[in-house]
Amino acid sequence: MKNYGAFNLRHLAKGLKYNNLKPEELGITANQVKVLKSWLKLTGLSNGKKLTPLGSLIKAHDRFLEENITMEVMHYKILTYDQDSIWRLVFSLSDFDKQYILKELSGLYEFKSDLIVADLNVLLNMYIPKIAKKESMNRALLPLIRKQGDFYCKREYKPNIWVALAIIIDNLPEPTLDNNASWLEFNTIYSTFKNVFGLEYRTVEDILYKLENMGFVKIRKSHIEISCNYTFLDCIEKAYKELEV
Incomplete structure (x- = not known):
């Protein structure tokens, strides 16, 4: 560019x-x-x-x-x-x-x-x-x-929680015949948010714990499982809808 x-x-x-x-x-x-x-x-x-x-x-x-x-x-x-x-x-x-x-x-x-x-x-x-x-x-x-x-x-910038979920979903691997798992390694998520928003380890953890409390992800020892069926666009629309409340 x-x-x-x-x-x-x-x-x-x-x-x-x-x-x-x-x-x-x-x-x-x-x-x-x-x-x-x-x-x-x-x-x-x-x-x-x-x-x-x-x-x-x-x-x-x-x-x-x-x-x-x-x-x-x-x-x-x-x-x-x-x-x-x-x-x-x-x-x-x-x-x-x-x-x-x-x-x-x-x-x-x-x-x-x-x-x-x-x-x-x-x-x-x-x-x-x-x-x-x-x-x-x-x-x-x-x-x-x-x-x-x-x-x-x-500088660190903490994004909207729905935008954070959208980015995680956007980085899920493409499903294949042998692998249809909806999960990401924590290090992959951390690296993404570090590069995009300058987030430190603890801030990424905070975001993931909040998403888990909302019922959208499950935190495992080394990876994060996605427990919702939202798409990237679904998440962005929900972020806008919350602004209207």
């Missing part, structure tokens, strides 16, 4: 309104429409031609992309969609500086240095908390990064 411009994911609310994304209808340039389409696909809201079931669900419950639930889901989707992205590299690290990111990406991919720096600045602008009104579309998506001098450190 590169060269997407100075963009904030909340701007995708404009893309949810239209299926064909014609520039004259959106009031933006053709190049901006191209950027919008790319982000809609990266976040799982579109398949490139129309909204996905996830995109339609979010449009129905949060068309202006104001809820943290929406940001949590889109953040997770970015990290799982693009394996070679600057997002993937940054969130695999506990701390970093700009020179390290530049060196790593320049060595692995044929990205121009100025594009890497531009994309990194966009990422940092999205995730470093700043003073902004709730209505501002430029406020931080999730407070996942903090700046300490020239270094940037990943």
Whole structure:
């Protein structure tokens, strides 16, 4: 993922309104429409031609992309969609500086240095908390990064419990003729939440104990059994439904 411009994911609310994304209808340039389409696909809201079931669900419950639930889901989707992205590299690290990111990406991919720096600045602008009104579309998506001098450190962010369950379900192995077990090793779950939300061991444990008390998982010695039939989309819809209560 590169060269997407100075963009904030909340701007995708404009893309949810239209299926064909014609520039004259959106009031933006053709190049901006191209950027919008790319982000809609990266976040799982579109398949490139129309909204996905996830995109339609979010449009129905949060068309202006104001809820943290929406940001949590889109953040997770970015990290799982693009394996070679600057997002993937940054969130695999506990701390970093700009020179390290530049060196790593320049060595692995044929990205121009100025594009890497531009994309990194966009990422940092999205995730470093700043003073902004709730209505501002430029406020931080999730407070996942903090700046300490020239270094940037990943912060813990505890997601909505339904989003957490959705992610666990999304990481279940595909069923086969020989194996239809609905379970995940604890280390796999911990690694996923560590990378995506910077969660520490005890925080992941807390989430799993809460899910067990809700009757959705069973905690075993080294793995977690899923004891519900919810899909990823079912969980996200339930998260939105709870907001309406």
